[in-house]
Amino acid sequence: MTSAGTVMVVIGTRPEAIKLAPVILALRAQLLSVRVCLTGQHPEMAAEALGPFGILADVNLALMRPGQSLAKLTERAVGALALLLARERPAWVVVQGDTTSALAGAIAARQVGIPVAHVEAGLRSFDLAQPYPEELNRTLIARLATLHFAPTPGSQANLRAEGVPETAIEVTGNTVVDALRQMLGELPVRRQTKRRLVLATLHRRERRETAFPQIMGALAAIAARGDVDLLLPRHPSCSPETYASLDALPAARLVPPMPYPDFVAALADAHLVITDSGGIQEEASALGIPTLIVRALTERPEVVEAGTALIVDTVRDSILAAATRLLDDHAAHRSMAIASTRIGDGKAADRIARRLRDELRAAQRPAA
Template structure:
């Protein structure tokens, strides 16, 4: 959302910024990097809270904001519980909704969970569907969404990445990047790993870790794994992978350091939707550790490869791509051209 907020500010369009802080630590460093100061910080995060408790907090707190501000339009992004509940709260008050990154689907309610149902709920409410790709638009049309409510804009994640990596390469000083430079062996290929999906908790995550352990046995490879703060992820990963040679388990990285590390990597292993959209800009292959993805455009373009949580698929495909990297010389990011925010703001102000 940062590129949209900057575009609204540049165009002198009256707006206010509300964050729920559903993920406090991850949010704050992004706000600082993009120089964004929220008008409302609901601070609803608490340790171990259920999705139902989280939802009830968001409903209560966002309603107070809507009552005070009485906006004509609420803009929300993605498929989080925050986005779903905010859309329903706006609907109850007959406030129009604009959905950034609309139309993504797996049509599997359990994967990703709860995101797939969240975005389907949002779609029934939304007045402006800002879709990243033609495939996303097609999904909405097949669900009966009127075509005059669907706008092909690309994804603002590409806008943010281009702005962010330029800042990283030109001017920013980041202690996390300095620390990464100390632990990375320049003679070895870098494999970046992330993981956080709920549907992989338990057996799936353990099998992924077993695959990573075998990949790390090859002396020419080093794995950098910023471990998610969720205790279910953190405890499993550290139990299976800590103290292993060629595996660096580190704390979650701030956005600029993550961009820098993606740029340095030879291969990315991840269940993140955002990384599937970001990696093509860096011309990096991604092994997707999920059984389904709502981002098939990356698969079709040869940037993403589905391996699920099968350790044997993970191992064989990782070695294959590291040995013979794909030729991306004539490829471009299928998720946008870096002008999505400009298009979205133009659309909402001209309607």
């Protein structure tokens, strides 16, 4: 197809790559022309995340620089994407979630006059400072998008309340469930051990100085119990000093960012998840893994409503008490260990692809 029927998918981070991979595959299954553009916001990690899905990027803008501020990244990303889009003129630009790359892709597309489809639209914490800058990015993208693919009825309601037309919103489910289900069928051999696995992921930038010492203190106490293994992938934006309190503990295993299939295997094997991340709240809920959210609030209230997740904020004693209860009280753990379908049913990408296919066909139909 010519560029008039092409969809450009903009990806900046590893989570975006994971959540957009099923969309790319579904678009191609509809025989649509798809161009995949990496901004380089997560250098190498995004491309590696696409690998298990058999997807290669068509363009890598490689925009990251050491010590680069959010403002500078946004400026460079908007400029580079605007030039690329003006040259290639796709019919649609697809962005996902709430990253700086997603916002830059939406701004650049609208500046060039190309409609934007926003995957995972409508999530809200209703506090621009938490998570930062994600809540800000996501609400700005909503003002720029033409199509809003809301993962849940709750996110649909948020968009309606902001004045987004009903015809521009489609409830699809979250594509992370699509990705998760695909990877579950390709899991490596499960680990053989009697010690329960506690999986932790931490990276929130807005409260690192104040919150991380408390969270790490709780994780150190959990790892010192003697009856669990703690697995914590290091985040590339966190300094080595962040994890110093865990380095000497035999039961704490700190690893580089994990390939997605290996991460899914660890998640499926986990007894408990402790996280400040967004996507893992959804993945753990879909698998029925009890999750403690070490934040003051979440833009994914469905996981709490489903009973699979609990917000415990960032105070050491609060985290430790909640984790201890779930590790020692089998009934409490069992009450949260119920897989939920509130996040999605594994068919979100197909719904998104069909809607974009229909939009493309309508645009190409001769006027009456």
